[in-house]
């Protein structure tokens with residue numbers, strides 16, 4: 086078992102509700118997500134709920150420089166591992182539901198896409214609204230949130246939040262199906 090998989094499982098045992106998955110996303114799923122997130126050389130990605138770095142690793146494999154990647158993760162031991170593996174990325178320990186309160190002022194407006202592995206399907210509407218509005222406030226042009234999850238329906242209440250939604254892809258992480266969605270202001 087890879088060290089990051091062991092750490093992920095240990096942190097799930099410590100806090101199953103928060104970690105919300107037994108294992109990190111597989112390389113195959115992460116590469117698929119990265120291919121949907123990245124669009125140009127101008128990409129600057131905010132990842133929320135970064136876990137042990139599966140998606141960040143795939144983004145870097147796909148060509149994103151580490152210094153154009155910011156990761157927010159609530160779990161301290163996972164953050165420590167992320168800082169070691171991604172020394173040029175900004176890794177912030179904290180609650181990603183309000184990322185604008187956690188990232189430095191000079192990065193606001195530079196973010197081109199937020200990718201999220203947060204268990205957002207389980208959040209109440211007001212919480213989803215506050216998160217999405219805050220994420221979009223970090224992006225100057227064409228705000229977009231790429232969210233992945235296990236359900237075959239959009240994990241964010243897009244109609245009441247007046248968002249347009251597109252399914253970007255479908256893949257497997259082990260035996261668990263994942264759907265990849267893009268949300269943007271309607």
Ligand SMILES: C[S@@+](CC[C@H](N)C(=O)[O-])C[C@H]1O[C@@H](n2cnc3c(N)ncnc32)[C@H](O)[C@@H]1O
Pocket residue numbers: 103104105106108109110133134135136137138139140157158159160163179180181182202203204
């Ligand atoms: C389903 S896991 C996904 C991990 C990783 N992105 C992956 O694909 O392997 C969700 C992650 O979000 C983190 N998380 C949950 N709620 C959070 C919050 N409010 N702020 C920051 N991270 C959070 C968990 O600790 C966990 O690492």
